[in-house]
Amino acid sequence: MSTPTAIHQLTDHLFRHESGKMIAVLTNIFGLANLETAEDVVQQTFITAIEIWRLKGIPENPAAWLMQVAKRKTIDQLRKSKFAVQYDFSSNERKLLTSEYTMHSVLETYWQEQPIKDDMLRMMYSCCTPDLSPDFQITLILKTLCGFSIAEIAHALLSNEETISKRLQRAKHHFRNKATFLQLPLPSELHEKTAIVLNCIYLLFNEGYHASSHTSLIREDLMQEALLLGKLLAENPLTALPEVNALMALMCFHASRSESRLTKEGAIILLHEQDRTLWNNELIDLGKAYMHKATVGEHLSAYHIEAAIAFEHCSAKTFELTNWSNLLRLYDWLIKIDHNPINFLNRAIVLLQLEGPQPTAAYLAKYPNQNALQQLSLYFHVLAEIDCITKDSTKALHHYNRALALSTSKAEQQLIQKKIIRLQQKQQVE
Amino acid sequence: MKEFLLLLRGGDGRQLQQSPEEWQQHMQRWADWMGNMAKAGKFVGAQPLSANGKMVSGTAKIVSDGPFMEGKEMVGGYLICKVDNYDEAVALAKGCPILEFENGAVEIREIQDMNMR
Numbered sequence: 001m002s003t004p005t006a007i008h009q010l011t012d013h014l015f016r017h018e019s020g021k022m023i024a025v026l027t028n029i030f031g032l033a034n035l036e037t038a039e040d041v042v043q044q045t046f047i048t049a050i051e052i053w054r055l056k057g058i059p060e061n062p063a064a065w066l067m068q069v070a071k072r073k074t075i076d077q078l079r080k081s082k083f084a085v086q087y088d089f090s091s092n093e094r095k096l097l098t099s100e101y102t103m104h105s106v107l108e109t110y111w112q113e114q115p116i117k118d119d120m121l122r123m124m125y126s127c128c129t130p131d132l133s134p135d136f137q138i139t140l141i142l143k144t145l146c147g148f149s150i151a152e153i154a155h156a157l158l159s160n161e162e163t164i165s166k167r168l169q170r171a172k173h174h175f176r177n178k179a180t181f182l183q184l185p186l187p188s189e190l191h192e193k194t195a196i197v198l199n200c201i202y203l204l205f206n207e208g209y210h211a212s213s214h215t216s217l218i219r220e221d222l223m224q225e226a227l228l229l230g231k232l233l234a235e236n237p238l239t240a241l242p243e244v245n246a247l248m249a250l251m252c253f254h255a256s257r258s259e260s261r262l263t264k265e266g267a268i269i270l271l272h273e274q275d276r277t278l279w280n281n282e283l284i285d286l287g288k289a290y291m292h293k294a295t296v297g298e299h300l301s302a303y304h305i306e307a308a309i310a311f312e313h314c315s316a317k318t319f320e321l322t323n324w325s326n327l328l329r330l331y332d333w334l335i336k337i338d339h340n341p342i343n344f345l346n347r348a349i350v351l352l353q354l355e356g357p358q359p360t361a362a363y364l365a366k367y368p369n370q371n372a373l374q375q376l377s378l379y380f381h382v383l384a385e386i387d388c389i390t391k392d393s394t395k396a397l398h399h400y401n402r403a404l405a406l407s408t409s410k411a412e413q414q415l416i417q418k419k420i421i422r423l424q425q426k427q428q429v430e
Numbered sequence: 431m432k433e434f435l436l437l438l439r440g441g442d443g444r445q446l447q448q449s450p451e452e453w454q455q456h457m458q459r460w461a462d463w464m465g466n467m468a469k470a471g472k473f474v475g476a477q478p479l480s481a482n483g484k485m486v487s488g489t490a491k492i493v494s495d496g497p498f499m500e501g502k503e504m505v506g507g508y509l510i511c512k513v514d515n516y517d518e519a520v521a522l523a524k525g526c527p528i529l530e531f532e533n534g535a536v537e538i539r540e541i542q543d544m545n546m547r
Binding site for chain 1: 461473477509
């Protein structure tokens with residue numbers, strides 16, 4: 001007999017892994033305007049599962065069982081629509097969903113492996129409509145495709161449940177007014193729309209990779225979800241663009257180091273202190289394979305260069321063996337494509353390794369928008385590192401404190417505090 | 431373009447005579463038949479009908495229970511399609527899986543415009 005706890009654990013697990021597929025297929029059937037219907041059917045399916053499994057035990061193939069129930073509930077919905085025109089069945093193929101003769105067989109074709117993947121891909125593009133801001137896009141993707149609860153999304157995005165609920169309501173409202181079906185982008189808009197989807201996936205990944213105030217479980221989850229979504233794009237011949245493979249490579253390289261980046265308590269371990277034997281070689285190899293695929297075509301995206309940068313780090317046997325001049329060249333390239341202050345600061349860090357404090361300070365002073373730099377914790381962090389090398393501990397302390405004030409990540413704040421304390425102890429000794 | 435009603439007669443009890451697999455394959459052929467029609471934009475709608483029914487007849491409005499006819503004549507379902515003429519409607523009807531049964535029959539009737547005098 002299955003215990004209630006075992007059933008709950010299993011349904012939680014299945015919800016995370018299966019609900020996204022179901023939502024995508026159901027939204028494709030009922031239309032984007034009826035996203036809520038799709039969510040209801042999925043929820044009802046899981047409620048039925050919990051009730052029946054409690055009585056009869058867990059079936060042999062729970063995922064298939066769930067899909068079977070979802071199909072039945074879909075048919076119930078389709079039958080209801082005879083009495084009130086809720087769904088749009090005007091297209092030739094969709095008309096077959098209105099006939100009892102055909103709805104079962106036609107519905108089966110929707111629930112096959114490849115159509116499910118296609119629907120998830122369509123859902124992803126639909127969530128990433130330019131009408132919604134990236135915050136909304138990620139929230140929607142986590143809710144629909146990744147099976148996150150509102151509480152989990154709030155936790156993952158360092159927000160609160162009220163904000164997340166509001167976002168979801170507004171997004172659904174937006175869809176309700178646009179009676180559209182899930183669609184893949186037209187070839188003419190493929191690059192542009194894929195760029196939005198990739199940005200969303202990368203933000204999702206970074207949320208897992210950087211937000212170190214999370215438990216390791218949530219962080220792993222977010223990275224895994226980002227990789228899964230990226231894989232959907234990379235596996236479909238229509239959407240397997242070079243920039244998609246480049247982002248996959250980048251995420252694999254980053255993910256390969258995730259184990260060694262933090263202590264068990266969530267404190268940051270700096271690159272030169274990381275245990276490189278903990279790096280995941282399988283992921284590095286996978287990243288290389290994606291990198292190889294990304295080299296076709298002439299389009300060079302920022303993801304290409306960022307992946308190359310991440311690979312430079314992954315392929316250095318020790319910190320001392322890091323090829324800094326290669327990295328500098330890559331950052332030069334990256335800045336040409338994406339001239340944001342973070343890339344500029346990262347280049348400064350490489351420059352500090354290669355040429356030392358004076359040239360780096362001079363380089364930083366050259367940045368045209370000094371105001372933008374002043375907003376970034378990383379800027380003062382770099383300045384403090386320069387001060388440490390030039391042994392100006394008073395200035396270094398001042399810069400560390402400004403970096404600390406601007407930092408939003410708990411783990412980063414702890415790291416800076418540790419550096420400050422070490423510096424103060426050193427001052428006292430001298 | 432005209433609308434035609436296809437009355438699908440006979441073939442009753444077919445589900446009982448077949449294994450679940452055979453039945454599934456049979457239903458797949460219905461889906462294929464209608465699917466091809468739908469792809470060509472000729473499909474309007476179709477539903478199967480239950481074997482039981484009621485009949486109200488005459489000025490006295492006498493109510494009686496069905497079934498009303500011999501099994502081979504009973505209407506088991508209908509389909510409405512949009513085609514240009516009877517020839518085309520007949521060609522479509524020939525593909526109907528009800529004709530897999532000896533007593534199956536498809537009655538084809540053009541839907542008429544009702545002109546007021």
